[in-house]
Amino acid sequence: MYKSKITKEQKLAAIDQVAAGQSISHVAAACGVVENTLYRWIREAHKELQNLQFNNSPPRPRPLIRAQRKFTETFKRDLAQQVIDGAPVAQVAAAFDIAKERIYVWVHAFFPAYKFDKNTGPHPSPGDCR
Secondary structure (H helix, E strand, C coil), X not given: CCCCCCCHHHHHHHHHHHHCCCCHHHHHHHHCCCHHHHHHHHHHHHXXXXXXXXXXXXXXXXXXXXXXXXXXXXXXXXXXXXXXXXXXXXXXXXXXXXXXXXHHHHHHHHCCCEEEECCCEEXXXXXXXX
């Protein structure tokens, strides 16, 4: 079985990056591991923190993963409009560290007349051109 040469310090540095707001996928790629491995490191570190008890009061662990972000309707519509105006979905998603799938959902929600073709991007449905 292959054993990783990643030290405990490197694992803790990766966990700190996630705690600072970096995405799991970005940090995992930078470390050369799959996302599930990074999630395991976070779980293990959390358990270690819980096992450290001083004077019968466990230390308060800091949040290891950022909370789910909330986006305003205006922000969602603005990003969807950028895609409708011709910006590549991948570029818009990367600029705001948002999954491409989420952008597609917003475009569909705000502009249901637009359909996506993998080769040509967004375009209006045939019956919606006026």
